[in-house]
Amino acid sequence: MSDSSDIAITVRSLGKSYRIGHLETVAAGEASAEGAPRRGIWPWRRAGGRQRLSSETFWALRDVDFDVPRGKVFGVIGRNGAGKSTLLKILSRITEPSTGMAEIRGRVGSLLEVGTGFHPEFSGRENIYLNGTLLGMRRREIDRVFDAIVDFADVHRFIDTPVKRYSSGMYVRLAFAVAAHLEPDILIIDEVLAVGDLQFQKKCLGKMKDVTGQGRTVLFVSHSLSTVNSLCDTCMLLENGGVSQIGPTESITASYFASSEETSGSSLDLRADPPGDSHCRMLGARMVDRSGESLSYANIDWEFGLEMTYELLEPSTGPVVPNFHFFTGGQCAFVTSPSQDPPVSPGLHQSTVWLPARLLNEGTYSVNFAATTMSPQCVHFYVQDQFCFQVIEDLHDVARHGYVHKVPGAVRPQLNWSLQ
């Protein structure tokens, strides 16, 4: 281990178990992670039942080890039920671990929800103090940053109005402003950027960058891979309560996609039962880069290819034209086919279409593969809903100007503008 002063958070064999009763309707995954350890304080007694409660230990988190270096933004990703929330709750001391230990060096500010403890009857001013002290600030510290908070939230005129009369936007702005001005050494954040209007998000993102710029450590949990990608240096992938991988964000995101069920379609192997007819059949498809390596996802700035492998069984009556149909959000985005003449010789062929960087928007695309002969028209195969891939992007993109949500649309070309 390196010098401990460079490490902000140390976690060693951390685990959290819950006892779940079989007679209770506790769903698997997230629901049981949040579930009660047991029904009562007397484990042998079950409220209102004659049967004995057979209980089972469920590990929401098990043997988790990692270090967060000081001054880094550390991302935690994982599917629902992977243990992200449990880890966050332990590190922010809301719940106690069952095994192991964690050591946090420096003042911690944890932000699991924006505006916790806001009281509707209180004025904006009073809520700033209530919320600030809840987050661990002293009154005189709040006095010092009070004006900055009001400025940031832009609620000057309403500062002495009860917050129940605030618009929801004002409410959220004020809540985030308080949290943003907490000045911890280590900030633990759970998806708080997804609030407020466009302008405000810009400010929040800017504030987050400020925080990391000042050498603070941030532990950031998110479901938004785009956000993680643009904010975090290092990332940890949690799977079934354990650490699956820790490393540079880019490679972790890749393996997240690779292991992901929804997107397991980014390579397709049909050799066992190739669809097609007596002329032509499809054997598989994958996502590739220029060097021919398989990809599991694409960044919006990457050029990448979709390669279809198919077999021509006999000299056909005419050229067999591969054509790929791209869908997103239930809509057909476009269909593409080669402009040159396709091969006609019997045997294995590979057709790859190259998608330039900055063509597709971020999001999930599904691709249907077809091979067609014209005059007379004959579709040899049309493989539907078996292949899809993800495009993600960096939120630091200058054209976003700080906007952090998904930009709508199937395509996102970078176009030239004239500005006067």
Place this chain on the structure above:
Amino acid sequence: MSVTRIQPRRRLSFFEWKEIFEYRDLLYYLSLRDIQVRYKQTSLGVVWVILQPLVPAIIFAVLFGNFARLPSNGQPYLLMVFTGLIPWSLFSNTIGRAGGSLVGNANLLSKIYFPRLIIPLASMGSVVVDGLVGLAVLVVLLALFGVGLGWHMLAAPFFLLAAFLMSFGLTLIVASLNVYHRDFGYAVPFALQAWNYLTPIVYSSSLIPQKWLFLFSLNPTVGLIEGFRWSVLGGVPITSTMFLSMLTGLVGSLLIGMAVFQRIERGFADIV
């Protein structure tokens, strides 16, 4: 640089009083919240706090003092009832209001870390404010009835503090168990009602026959009420049995309360 170590707690540990002190501003704002919630948007506001003990005191004084002619040790019956109601309200309102405080603040407990003890402490704030208003009314009543000052009055804060601490201990027990079994929400008002009858609030313990007096005095709240009454009105001091059972009740409830709270505290966020 502060180092926070997070690991499972095995044994009973002491409360981190230092940390609770660090969070004293939070205690202030949470208490302020509870107090404001009680009286904001009420037109009469503080008048309710005055009426709450005064109206029952007058009714009991008329019923028991004038009609039933129960003994009051030579004091005006109204004063006797009122001096009983002040420590009793402090005691029972604390348990009544703070007993549900952990459940009532579940959203805070499951989202933010702070010393959990702050929550029941803060909900006692409004009870203390009510108590102070009651004391002011008492002072007015004393002046109206022309009760003279005496050295015994110096003991009054002691008995109020005792009422506060004893109810604090019980509150910790009730508030913790409430998280696991909501039954306590129903049982507590009922138990307080019964306890009320067994405590000499609207009557004087001189009403109790001699052969039952010892048993009666084992109730720790008897010492609280009669002690406060003596310290304000003078007359016969409380018996040593009353005093000892009060002290035992106080120390016992505090110790058990803290032990229970500590034992259960770590699981709050998983349950509420």
